[in-house]
Amino acid sequence: MVFSKDISIRQLFEKESSTYTYIVYDNKSLDAIIIDPVKETLERDLRIIQELDLKLHWCVDTHLHADHITSSHSLSEELGAKIGLSNKAVVDCGDSVPLAHNESVKVSDKLSFKFIETPGHTNCSGCVLIDEYLFTGDTLLIRGCGRTDFQEGSNKSLFDSVRDKLFILPDETIVFPAHNYKGEMTSTIGEEKKHNPRLKLTNSFSDFEEIMNNLNLSYPAKIDIALPANRKCGKVSH
Amino acid sequence: MVFSKDISIRQLFEKESSTYTYIVYDNKSLDAIIIDPVKETLERDLRIIQELDLKLHWCVDTHLHADHITSSHSLSEELGAKIGLSNKAVVDCGDSVPLAHNESVKVSDKLSFKFIETPGHTNCSGCVLIDEYLFTGDTLLIRGCGRTDFQEGSNKSLFDSVRDKLFILPDETIVFPAHNYKGEMTSTIGEEKKHNPRLKLTNSFSDFEEIMNNLNLSYPAKIDIALPANRKCGKVSH
Numbered sequence: 001m002v003f004s005k006d007i008s009i010r011q012l013f014e015k016e017s018s019t020y021t022y023i024v025y026d027n028k029s030l031d032a033i034i035i036d037p038v039k040e041t042l043e044r045d046l047r048i049i050q051e052l053d054l055k056l057h058w059c060v061d062t063h064l065h066a067d068h069i070t071s072s073h074s075l076s077e078e079l080g081a082k083i084g085l086s087n088k089a090v091v092d093c094g095d096s097v098p099l100a101h102n103e104s105v106k107v108s109d110k111l112s113f114k115f116i117e118t119p120g121h122t123n124c125s126g127c128v129l130i131d132e133y134l135f136t137g138d139t140l141l142i143r144g145c146g147r148t149d150f151q152e153g154s155n156k157s158l159f160d161s162v163r164d165k166l167f168i169l170p171d172e173t174i175v176f177p178a179h180n181y182k183g184e185m186t187s188t189i190g191e192e193k194k195h196n197p198r199l200k201l202t203n204s205f206s207d208f209e210e211i212m213n214n215l216n217l218s219y220p221a222k223i224d225i226a227l228p229a230n231r232k233c234g235k236v237s238h
Numbered sequence: 239m240v241f242s243k244d245i246s247i248r249q250l251f252e253k254e255s256s257t258y259t260y261i262v263y264d265n266k267s268l269d270a271i272i273i274d275p276v277k278e279t280l281e282r283d284l285r286i287i288q289e290l291d292l293k294l295h296w297c298v299d300t301h302l303h304a305d306h307i308t309s310s311h312s313l314s315e316e317l318g319a320k321i322g323l324s325n326k327a328v329v330d331c332g333d334s335v336p337l338a339h340n341e342s343v344k345v346s347d348k349l350s351f352k353f354i355e356t357p358g359h360t361n362c363s364g365c366v367l368i369d370e371y372l373f374t375g376d377t378l379l380i381r382g383c384g385r386t387d388f389q390e391g392s393n394k395s396l397f398d399s400v401r402d403k404l405f406i407l408p409d410e411t412i413v414f415p416a417h418n419y420k421g422e423m424t425s426t427i428g429e430e431k432k433h434n435p436r437l438k439l440t441n442s443f444s445d446f447e448e449i450m451n452n453l454n455l456s457y458p459a460k461i462d463i464a465l466p467a468n469r470k471c472g473k474v475s476h
Contacts, residue, residue: 010423010424011423011424012421012422012423013251013421013422013423014421015253015421041421044420044421044422048422051429051432051433052429182282183250183251183252183253183279183282184250184251184282184286185248185249185250185251185423186248186249191289191290194289195289
C-alpha cells in the first residue's frame, strides 16, 4: 500500500482480537518499523518482512495491550529490532527503549516517527505520527475510542489527549487505529471531529463522560493473561 | 485513506465472506464509485457515503459472486447509482450497464475507471483499474487466486488473464483484491510476480494447472443462494 514516493504503509489485521498491525517502511532503503504486532500473526508478519526484503529496526507498542499479547519480543529477538514503548509503561523487557512525549526517532533518511503521549485508555497510551499518518492505538478509534475503566484509565485524560493533542492536527491527517470491529480501516482527523459519537467537537466533556460511564462493558477476557505477558514485551514461556 | 491529491480509496471488510469492498472518490468533487459492495454491510456503507457527503454514481461488481450477495441493487435504488458488470455476465437487473473489455468510464474530472476483462475465475470476471490502483476481484488474490471449478471457470483463461493483462502493468501497481483470509489488505503486481505461489513468473502453466487441480475445495456454501440473487444484482425479496 504505497502512500507516497517515500514511504509505504502495510495495514494488517489479526482477527481474534480485531487488532490492526502496521508495517511502515522507506521505499528506497527498505528500513522499517512495525506498530502493534500480535503474537498470533507473528509468522505472517515475518513472512511479509522477508518477502519485501525489509530491515526491521523498531517494534513500537502504542500501549500495554489487554486484549492480545504483543509479538515485539519475538520480532526483536528474531530480527534484532528495538522495542519502543512509552516511558510511562512499567515493563520488564530487558532492553526496551522508553519513548518520551514528542520524541522523534529517525529510522532512515525518509522515515521518522514521533511518539505522542496520549494517556486516557491507559496511563501509558501513546500515538505514533509519521508524516500525515497518525497511528492512534486505542486512544482514538474510528467513530469510537478505547475504554477507560482499567489500567489507570481516565475519561478526563482521554478527552484531553484527543482534543488537545490529536484534534489539533490537520483535518486531512489519516487515522490508523489499533482496532475496528466493523470492517473499517481508516479515518481522518476531520471525520472524527465531525462524526465520532463520543469525541466530536460538539460534545462537551460531560457528554463524553456520560457516554463512557454507561458503556456497561464486560471484564476484558484476556487481560489477566495479556497484561503480565505484555509487561515482558510478549516474552512468554511456551 | 487518501492515496493522492486527486482521489481517495476507502477499503472495507465484510467478515462473513471475507470480502473487501472499496469506495473510491474524487477528493474535490466527491463523485464516487463503489466496487463489490456486500448486502450484509449495506447500512455501514450507506452511513460512510452519507458521512463523507459522497455522490455515488456507480456500483461495479467485478463478477457474479458465489459467496455473498451484492448490495448493488439496494445502493442503486437508494442513491440512483448505475450498476456496472461485465458484458459477459448474464443478468436480469433491469438497467445494469454492460462493461466491455478496456472500456473507460469517466466519473468526474479526476476519477475514471477502466474495466479489464479477465476471465478464469468465472467467465464474466473483470478487474477495475483506477490510476495505479488495480481492483482485482477474485482473479488475482494476495499470494493466491480465485478457484476455477464453477461458473465456466478455466485454469487456462485465468492464467492467461493474469499473465497477459495484469502482470504487464507496472510493478508498483497496487493490488486491491476482493478477498483475503489472513488479514492482508494489499499487494503489488511486482510482489505477486515474485511471490504468488500459483502464478509467479517462474511457474509454467502446467505448474499452475497442477496446483489448481489439487486444491480439493469443498462445494461453495452459498453458491445456490448467492448466484441467483446476484443475477438480479442483489434484488431479493425479503
